[in-house]
Amino acid sequence: MGRLIWFSQILCLSFMLLQFRVQSSSPSQSSLDSLLHLCRPEERSALLDFKSTTNVVLNDVSHGLETWNKSIDCCLWEGITCDMTKGHVIGLDLSRQRIEADLTTNSSLFRLEKLQSLNLADNYFSYPNLSFGFQRWKSLTYLNLAYLGFPDNSLLFNEVFLLPKLVSLDLSISPGSGFFHLDNIRFQMLVHNLTELRFLILNSVNMSLVVPSSLLNLTSSLEYLGLRDCLLQGNFPSQVFQLPSLQLIDLSSNNDLRGNLPQSNWSSPFKYLYLSDTSFLGELPHSIGNLKFLEELDLNNCQFSGSIPKSLANLTKITYLDFDSNLLQGSIPDVFGKLHNLTYLSFFSNCFSGEIPTSIFNLTSLSFLSLSSNKLSGSIPSFFFDLVNLTSVGLSSNNLTGTITATMLSKLVYLEYLDLSNNSLLSLSNNGTSINYSFPNLQYFLFSSCNIHKFPSFLRKAERLQELDISKNKISGQIHKWEIEGMSVKYLNLAYNFLTDIDSFGFGNLVAVDLRSNLLQASLPILSTTWDSMNQLYISGNNLIGEIPSSYCNFTSLGVLVLANNSLRGKIPECLRNLRSLSILDLRMNKFHGKIPNLFVTNSNLDTLHLDGNQLEGILPRSLVNCSNLEILDVGNNNLNDTFPHWLGVLTELKVLILRANQFHGAISNSMPAFYFSQLRIIDVAQNDFTGLLPNFSSNQFHGPIPEELGELNSLLILNLSHNSLNGQIPSSLGKLAELESLDLSSNKLEGMIPEQLTNLTFLSILNLSHNELVGHIPEGKQFNTFSNDSYIGNFGLCGFPLTKKCHEEEPGAPASQFDEEDDSTIVFERKFALAGYGCGLVLGLSLGYIAFITGKPWWLVKKVEKYQQKLLGRCNRSNKKRKPKTPTNARR
Template sequence: MVSNNQLFHLFSFLCFFQITCLHAQLCTQEQTSALLQFKQQFSFNNDAAYGNCDSVGIHSYPKMESWKEGSDCCSWDGVECDNNTSQVIGLDLSCSWLNGTIHPNSTIFSCFPHLQRLNLAFNDFGMSRISSECSRFTRLTHLNLSASNFSGKVPIEVSFLSKLVSLDLSYNDGLRLEEPGFELLVQNLTKVRELNLYDVNISSVVSNSLLNLTSLTLLDLTACELFGKFPDGIFHLPHLNVLSIHDNLALTGYFPELINSSSPLQYLGLSYTNFSGKLPDSIGNLKSLKTLGADFCNFYGSIPTSLGNLTEMTYLFIGYNYFTGMLPSSLSNLGNLVSLAVEFNDFEGKIADFLPNVKSLLYLSVDSNSFSGPFPSLGANLTKLVELGLSNNQLRGPLPSQIIGLPNLALLSLANNLINGTIPSWVFSLPAVKYFNLSNNKLTGHVKDFKSTNLIIVDLSNNNLHGRFPSSTFKLMKLSSLILSSNNFSGELDMLCHAISLKILVLSSNGFNGSIPQCLGNFSIYFSVLDLRKNNFSGTIPDTFVKENSFKTINLDSNGFEGPVPKSLENCKMLQVLDLGHNKFSDKFPYWLENLTSLQVLILRSNKFHGPVPNSKFKFPFPNLRVMDLSTNYFTGPLPRNFFKNLNAMMNVDEASFELKYLGMPSGRSPYYYSDCLTIVIKGSTMEMVKVLTIFIAIDLSKNNFEGEIPQIIGKLNSIQGLNLSHNSLTGHIPASLGNLTMLEWLDLSSNKLTGEIPQQLRNLKFLEVLNLSRNQLIGSIPQGKQFDTFLNDSYIDNLALCGPPLLNACHPRTSQPPPLMFQQEDNTSSGFNWEVILPGYICGLVWGLVMGYFMFSRGKPQWLVRIIEGERNKSGKRFKRYSHRNRAR
């Protein structure tokens, strides 16, 4: 039985313990004030998370809202205190909606000397610098500043935090670690277990000091601008679970020949580096490996069969390399495999020989290899497949008439194979398919209704499909891209108005007919590509293009459209390509197009446009135009001098620094894109450019009724590659300024009324391959040397006063420099004579003839005059015979 004295002592102890614990949890006033001052530096914004908190499983909310004056800071959300000393030892403000700047003299650096853990990840600190005052945190073991919009140089003081076991500075786009910061960091942080510098700009060779970090479990140096050889000894660190050096394009290295079978490595990321060589057999020793990312490297050779020993593997990415041979059948042992990507190599054999027979496989991509044989039997175990990419191989024969159900398949890509026959019903019955690509095969027959209502992209281009395309497809609410080009489809487009989400519609090279429905311009503000070229469409273009639309390409080439160009096209502010060529449009020049600042290609070729091209009504017409084709119309008047003056995209293009890309191709690595195709005359031949480089620059104004002189200012377009002004009524001299067009590859000024000599400055055109100056009234010697030595007679025919090679008529001293006044034209006519010079001689000759005539008739025929006249007649006949003979020889 407990005595009263014992109860008293027990009660006293419990009271003392409670008071001690309460005192231990009370935050000091200094730390409370410091935290409240720190809070005042920020606002709370639920969009302030610079990264995605959900992706790392962290709940996002404003933790600081619970911080109130007069309450114990140790009870505040995100604050951790030591139970014995009441000192703040941990601050976790990750995903706290913080928006603002951390000042270098912030109270957080001066008032928390006992801080051990600091986590400010997933906030927005507005490009704040990491303060050198962080060196005060001498007891810090965990520092996480990831994805919080820090910038600038990482202070060298971070390397003084020698007790750090975890350092995470990842996902801050503007951070850089300059020399010798990286070297000091890995030398001093000898206890570090997790080192994450993802996207920190190090720009250095990988330090060998990393080999001394024997406690490392995670090393992430992704996208750090590293270069040089990566030390393969890191593969042997005894506790390393995660090694990621993705996206260091200048980083070289080899997979080590010997890998310890006790390695705990689970994640190995080498993608987008210059790692090369063969995968060694010892890769099979990495029994714990779950993810191998080795795509976009320079690996070559065959795949070792030991890869099948990695039974824990879930993700295997080895695409975009130089692997050859057959994939080993041992891959079927990878029972946990979720994703297998081997695209863009040179693997061969039959897909069924290595296809993993596993229920877990979701993603299979073997695109762009040399696999052959029939379409593989997928087997009953692959019913979970979400993506199946077999494009760009040599699969032959028809698709199987029946196949095991694929209820989850969202992507089916069989493009660029040799598949023939009709499309079986099971293909159209896939219930979940979103991306559907059977393009560039030999498929025939009709297209049936799709069962899936989730279709986003349908590409059936370049086959032999025919008949009417099912109108129900246009009614799919999510359909974004429909590409049916180069088939034999027919019918009208009345159902087009139902495609409310359509962005890309490509129906080129088919037999579609009828008119374009009135809904064209307003049924979707997201519509970006309309390609109807080479069909049988007719009628007028609806004048219904709404404001703020997203059209980038409108290609109506080779149809039967007529009438005027719709004025509402001026609402297409994002338009880059407008091709109305080879139709029946009848209109004056649509001057309002000049204000489309994004327009790069304008083709009005082979229509019935007429009248002059007026002076621009805008200050800067066509600022980004690179291709202008107004040929084969009825334009009159002078050449559009104002356009030449303001075509800035044709001037001073530095091809060396210009990003080479194609019109219509989006950025990124998406396999779904639209590439603009143009039909244009290049170097005298009509060509179809399936892909058009954005640096392609040309002007074609041929086959019109333009007149007057060629403006000197055209010489400012020094990046132009092709200039065709042929078959007009141009007069005057060839401007010497054309010699400034140093990138010119073809120049056609034929079939005009040009006079004068060929400017010697044209010898500067070192890239000129085709020159046509024929059928003009040019005179004098042809320039010699450089590119002019490559041109034949055809370049100069029907210019009777030209001389010198390659023509047979040589230039004589007395005729090589004809009297300049005799052939100058002051009135811009086609005459070639100056009557002010000739008239005095004409009058003198007339008087002399009258006098001689008087003597002849009054005194009979003087014998001396008869001898003179007869002699000249004989000489004239001989000259005529020689001239005729020379012409026949030519």
């Protein structure tokens, strides 16, 4: 939005400067007396009538209409421009006034028939009668109706066509509005009728039906073209870039728009070129060096490849250069020696190799630098830290080496953001802890996955520090109170180090703390932070003992609490019910005992609950039904004693249900309503005492035949029904499971022949039919030729390859399929389920990807659940991969 607002402002200024050449648009002090009666009465009346029909949407916003009153000549009113000789109102600017009014045929504004410039942008105009009076503005040359939110634009475009003198037109809408459409016919009419256009801005207007080749009809006098986020698609004609007067073109955020930059004859007076988030591709042409007036070039997130042309050195006026997220490779050329105006330089996420070019360190005006996520090597030269104007530096995820000292960093007095993470050979030195370094503006300090051995205590004077990430390093021992005293950090990540103790958490406004996978001992740390500020707390994977402190129940804004994989004991505190904002609670792999308390209040925000691997007993608390957002429930490997929780079926968001290795018992009924468990993707009830026929999902002591309907689960990747008491024949319908990669029916009582249809499973890489009562010839061909004897062991009636037992006569073929390809009337499974089982149980899941069945604990399932949980954590966690501060002084923002 920042760029769009700037765009409108620059056009307004350009037009006003143009208009000023023709006639004076504002009075001088010497002619003030002559202006007292300059305003024409009929036009003053029209303006006052318009004012009387408007409403101010925000009362606390100062607006120009306050100056509109009869005691002052209307030519002196704010937003009004008059012709000094005849007194006609020729300019009206009410932009960003937050006023609400109608724009219909009867609007008094249409009585201003000499109007040349009209700017109503960013207000709340409407036209309930779906009619206008634009034809009365025969002299209009500048029209800005951006961000007004008209519900239908077809009539509006018809009116615009009646204004052939238009020089500037802005009909942009707010991004995401989606209701403003411009088809190919109307666009052709627009460029055909408005032959004087120099400025055309249609940002976020839906132009998905406009053929890009139509842009070739644009007038040669066009200077500014704004088509950002217009849903343009297809091939963009490169000739448009060569329009002789073009200074700005913005095609950003048209993801399906393809094209190439001109390879030759490109010498347009370009100043601003924005192609970010498009599908432009190919190599950057050498001809780009001909754009000697270019100030901003944004090619972020395109598909450009190859190397950077050395002609880039000719762009001596460039201030903003963004090549993020492309496929550029090779060395970054040493072309920056003469680019003294450059303030923003980003090559994030490409394939550049080699060392950082030395000429970058001559860019004394540079404030933003990102070379992260490349393959750069070598050390960071000491004179890099002489770029004192730097506010943001990103060099993460490279192969940089050397040691960064506090003395070096202290030179960058304006630095706000520093990310050197994921450079495993790069270390950090305190450089003398007795020196009080000052970092007055530093807010983000990210050194994850480097080679740091000591806590950076020199940061204790960084009073504005918001985030400190030194995770995945080699920091060991204890962090002392004096090392962190004075820090006001909100996001602290010390995960994956070798810390054994933290003297004190003296931070007063902590929002998130991550201490995962250290060597912390003793009890859970007491956090002396503001109770209502803490949002995320991760202390899993340590050696902590004792109980959960009652003070943790005071974190009323806590959204994530992860204490897994410790040796915590005692009962789960009842007071955790006070944490009404909690969305993720992970207490698995500890020694908690007793009953699961009724923590789950009405309208609970909880979406993930992990209690696996404790010593919990009793029944599942029925208050879980209050957790309408619950997606993952894992209470496996405890001592719970209950029947199957049918009542959880009303939770419409539940996708993962793990009850394995408890004392659940009884039958799982087939009579549940169809809407129950409507979103369930993974269910594991193995190692319990469930009995009865195999229903729509898993069990333990199942018996009876394998349901024919399993063949309808066409997204199935894994099917494991091993170690049950299933009998009957293998359904030939399983041959329809075209995506199946693993099939385990071992240790049952299956009989008959192996269906020939199973040879259709071309992705099958794991087959286990052992220990059944199968007979006859083993099917041959395709994947079946790759399986060994182990797949069939314990079936004494089988013969043929790969067994040594030969078949003495041709066995009859497998029975024909008993199902109709088109008949799904008996389907009782959701089509996108996948099934997998373990031991005496069965697991259902959704499209789990490639998973090899491993005997013992089903780690594949654990990993899948954890991966799913990470998606949920992503809703809470802050992303640091590509944080780019705004640049308020340049055109892009």
